[in-house]
Amino acid sequence: MKSSDLIAAFLLDSLEKADGLVELQRNELAQQFNVVPSQINYVISSRFTPEHGYIIESRRGGGGYIRIRRVKQDKNVHIMHVVNAVGNRLNAMNAEVFLRNMLDYSYLTPQLFRVMRAAVSDNALSAIPLDCRDTVRAEIMKHMLLSVIA
Amino acid sequence: MKSSDLIAAFLLDSLEKADGLVELQRNELAQQFNVVPSQINYVISSRFTPEHGYIIESRRGGGGYIRIRRVKQDKNVHIMHVVNAVGNRLNAMNAEVFLRNMLDYSYLTPQLFRVMRAAVSDNALSAIPLDCRDTVRAEIMKHMLLSVIA
DNA sequence: TTCATTTTGGTCAGAAAAAGTCAAATTTTA
DNA sequence: TAAAATTTGACTTTTTCTGACCAAAATGAA
Numbered sequence: 001m002k003s004s005d006l007i008a009a010f011l012l013d014s015l016e017k018a019d020g021l022v023e024l025q026r027n028e029l030a031q032q033f034n035v036v037p038s039q040i041n042y043v044i045s046s047r048f049t050p051e052h053g054y055i056i057e058s059r060r061g062g063g064g065y066i067r068i069r070r071v072k073q074d075k076n077v078h079i080m081h082v083v084n085a086v087g088n089r090l091n092a093m094n095a096e097v098f099l100r101n102m103l104d105y106s107y108l109t110p111q112l113f114r115v116m117r118a119a120v121s122d123n124a125l126s127a128i129p130l131d132c133r134d135t136v137r138a139e140i141m142k143h144m145l146l147s148v149i150a
Numbered sequence: 151m152k153s154s155d156l157i158a159a160f161l162l163d164s165l166e167k168a169d170g171l172v173e174l175q176r177n178e179l180a181q182q183f184n185v186v187p188s189q190i191n192y193v194i195s196s197r198f199t200p201e202h203g204y205i206i207e208s209r210r211g212g213g214g215y216i217r218i219r220r221v222k223q224d225k226n227v228h229i230m231h232v233v234n235a236v237g238n239r240l241n242a243m244n245a246e247v248f249l250r251n252m253l254d255y256s257y258l259t260p261q262l263f264r265v266m267r268a269a270v271s272d273n274a275l276s277a278i279p280l281d282c283r284d285t286v287r288a289e290i291m292k293h294m295l296l297s298v299i300a
Numbered sequence: 301t302t303c304a305t306t307t308t309g310g311t312c313a314g315a316a317a318a319a320g321t322c323a324a325a326t327t328t329t330a
Numbered sequence: 331t332a333a334a335a336t337t338t339g340a341c342t343t344t345t346t347c348t349g350a351c352c353a354a355a356a357t358g359a360a
Contacts, residue, residue, distance in 0.1 A: 061345025
C-alpha cells in the first residue's frame with residue numbers, strides 16, 4: 001500500500017470521526033507515517049482540493065497547523081454543481097453568467113454577488129498575465145463558492 | 151496553544167470587559183503568562199496596531215504602563231481606510247487581519263468575511279507566481295471592499 | 301536643585317519552530 | 331515503454347520566542 005493512500009485514508013477517517021474538521025501538525029504526521037513532511041502537502045493537494053469538497057487552511061511558525069475542512073454537499077447542491085462546472089479555467093464573461101444565475105435563484109444575496117463579481121472581474125485581476133488569468137479566476141471563484149457552503 | 155495567542159485572547163477579553171480601554175504593566179503581564187517581557191511588545195505590535203483599530207500609549211519609569219485603546223470609526227470611513235492601508239501589495243496574513251478586524255466591528259457579515267477571505271487566501275491564489283501574488287491580492291481586496299461601499 | 305539610582309518600557313537581531321515550494325528521482329499504471 | 335503518480339530533499343518563508351542592550355521617568359540623597 002502506498003504511503004499517500006495510507007495517509008489519505010487516515011485523514012478521511014479522522015474527518016469522519018471529527019465531523020468534518022481535522023487539524024494536524026505536518027511534521028508530526030509525516031513522522032507517524034515515516035515520510036518527509038512535504039509529502040503531507042502532496043497528499044493534501046492531490047486529494048483534498050476544493051473539487052473534492054475540502055477547504056485547507058494553515059499557519060506557519062511556532063504552534064503552526066494544517067486544517068482540513070469538509071464542506072457539506074447534501075445542501076447547496078446547486079452551488080457545488082457550479083463549482084464543478086467552473087472547471088480549470090473561467091473567463092470574465094462566464095464568471096458573470098454563473099454569478100448572475102445564482103443571484104437570480106437567490107443562492108446569493110445582492111451584496112455577495114457584487115463582492116464576488118468584484119473579486120473575479122478583469123479589473124481586479126489585470127495584473128495577472130493573460131495566459132494564466134482564467135486559471136486564477138477559476139480558483140478564486142471556486143474557493144469563494146465553497147466558503148459560502150461551509 | 152501558543153503564548154502569543156493566549157496573551158492576545160486575554161487582552162481582547164479585557165478590552166471587551168473594559169469597554170475598549172485597558173492598561174497593563176508589561177513585566178507583570180509577562181510574568182503571568184510566563185514569557186519574557188519583550189514578548190508583550192511582540193503581541194501588541196503584531197496584533198494591536200492602528201490598522202487593527204487600536205491605539206497604543208505607554209510610559210516608562212516607576213508606575214509605568216502600556217495602554218491599549220480600541221477606536222471606533224464610521225463604517226465606510228473605516229473601509230476606505232483599509233483600502234488605503236492595503237496599498238500595492240498585501241500578504242495573506244495581513245489580509246486576514248484586515249478582514250477579521252472588519253468582522254469584529256461588524257463592518258462585514260460573517261458570510262461576507264468568509265467569502266472575502268476565501269478570495270484572497272493563498273490557496274485560491276496558488277497559481278499566481280509568488281513575485282506578483284501579493285500585488286494581485288491587494289487588487290482583489292480593494293475591488294471587493296469598494297464593491298461593499300458602492 | 302542636581303544627579304545618581306531604580307524602575308519601567310522599547311528595540312533589534314538571532315534562534316527556533318513550524319509550513320510552503322519546486323524539481324529531480326523513482327515507482328506505478330495504462 | 332510512455333505517461334502519470336509518488337517520493338524525496340534542498341531551499342524558502344512565516345511566525346514566534348528570547349535575551350542583550352537601550353531609553354525614559356520617578357525618586358531620593360547631597
